[in-house]
Amino acid sequence: MPELPEVETVVRGLRPLLLGQCLTAVIVRRPDLRWPLPPDLGQRLTGATVTAIRRRAKYGLIETDRDDTLIFHLGMSGKFRPCEGEPGLHDHLLFTTRRGTLAYTDPRRFGSMHIVATASASQHPLLAALGPEPLGDAFTAAALIASAHGRRTPIKALLLDQKSVAGIGNIYACEALFAAGINPVRMAGAISPARLTRLHEAIRATLAAAIEAGGSTLRDHAQVSGDLGYFQHRFQSYGREGEPCRACGDPIRRRVQAGRSTFYCARCQR
DNA sequence: ATGCACTCCTGAACGC
DNA sequence: TGCGTTCAGGAGTGCA
Numbered sequence A: 001m002p003e004l005p006e007v008e009t010v011v012r013g014l015r016p017l018l019l020g021q022c023l024t025a026v027i028v029r030r031p032d033l034r035w036p037l038p039p040d041l042g043q044r045l046t047g048a049t050v051t052a053i054r055r056r057a058k059y060g061l062i063e064t065d066r067d068d069t070l071i072f073h074l075g076m077s078g079k080f081r082p083c084e085g086e087p088g089l090h091d092h093l094l095f096t097t098r099r100g101t102l103a104y105t106d107p108r109r110f111g112s113m114h115i116v117a118t119a120s121a122s123q124h125p126l127l128a129a130l131g132p133e134p135l136g137d138a139f140t141a142a143a144l145i146a147s148a149h150g151r152r153t154p155i156k157a158l159l160l161d162q163k164s165v166a167g168i169g170n171i172y173a174c175e176a177l178f179a180a181g182i183n184p185v186r187m188a189g190a191i192s193p194a195r196l197t198r199l200h201e202a203i204r205a206t207l208a209a210a211i212e213a214g215g216s217t218l219r220d221h222a223q224v225s226g227d228l229g230y231f232q233h234r235f236q237s238y239g240r241e242g243e244p245c246r247a248c249g250d251p252i253r254r255r256v257q258a259g260r261s262t263f264y265c266a267r268c269q270r
Numbered sequence B: 001a002t003g004c005a006c007t008c009c010t011g012a013a014c015g016c
Numbered sequence C: 001t002g003c004g005t006t007c008a009g010g011a012g013t014g015c016a
Helices: A004-018 A041-045 A118-123 A141-148 A155-160 A170-180 A193-212
Strands: A025-028 A050-056 A059-064 A068-073 A079-082 A091-097 A100-105 A112-117 A253-257 A260-264
Touching: A004 A050, A004 A059, A004 A079, A004 A091, A004 A100, A004 A193, A025 A041, A041 A068, A041 A112, A059 A118, A068 A118, A112 A118, A141 A155, A141 A193, A155 A170, A170 A193, A170 A260
Parallel strands: none
Antiparallel strands: A025 A091, A050 A059, A059 A068, A068 A112, A079 A100, A091 A100, A253 A260
16 A cells, blocks of 8 residues: 555665666556556657656656656555566566566556656646645645645545645554544644644654655555565554554544544544 | 545455 | 455545
8 A cells, every 4th residue: 555655665666776777678568557558658668768766746757868757656556576587467567677677566456657748747637736745845834734724624534635745645644643643533624733733743754754664564565675664563553443552552443534444542632 | 616425456354 | 165245545536
């Protein structure tokens, strides 16, 4: 379940393998991911040299010397892994350089790939409406307070809305709200600026710590190297239903918000 | 304009 | 043992 820290980990793992390398072959084995892959994707990438690998929210961006950018989203189960020998059932794309072949594997096919001109990549419909990067300078406490202002949606839904702040998913929304001591069902517009300021800091601290740990590995995420992230061992709330809150000892509760599990401590989060 | 349910997909975990 | 059911969830879509 790749969220921002997992995608950041993948991007960092791709750099040593692809940066500066010529893509001698890019083979599409299965084009029906979340959306059909662009028919010219393989042709546009084959023979190009990778000049930069970046991240925006939960998207990875691979730039080439042909002024193209490959935008990828890992969906739920996407990963890149070195591929030696026969590709597997779910290896949908193969990227070959002098250093070997990298497979994009995605059993559930919720992931997607797009190829656009680098100059207009940020205007792509998937990227244009995204809110600020939570670890960037544009995401300030004032920005979070402004996006919560007047909103009658639960604070957790606001964090999941990529237009308010980009890159947070279910896990880190739960963890950041725990760290800030805010109940996930509380209406965003009714939370005081002081508490939103605390939430702003919690978001940044939680994401930074998760990146430091190589992300969280539940079922699906793995680094490009195959190493697992280990931030899941530090979860305070996510996935801990019935287990004691690490702060007060009360059992962590689970409820469903907008079809997703929310984990929280009713005593510590108000 | 805003909030919400629904939808895509597969594999793992669970229950009988 | 084996089968069926449930769950995981990012984010676009369409509805109220």
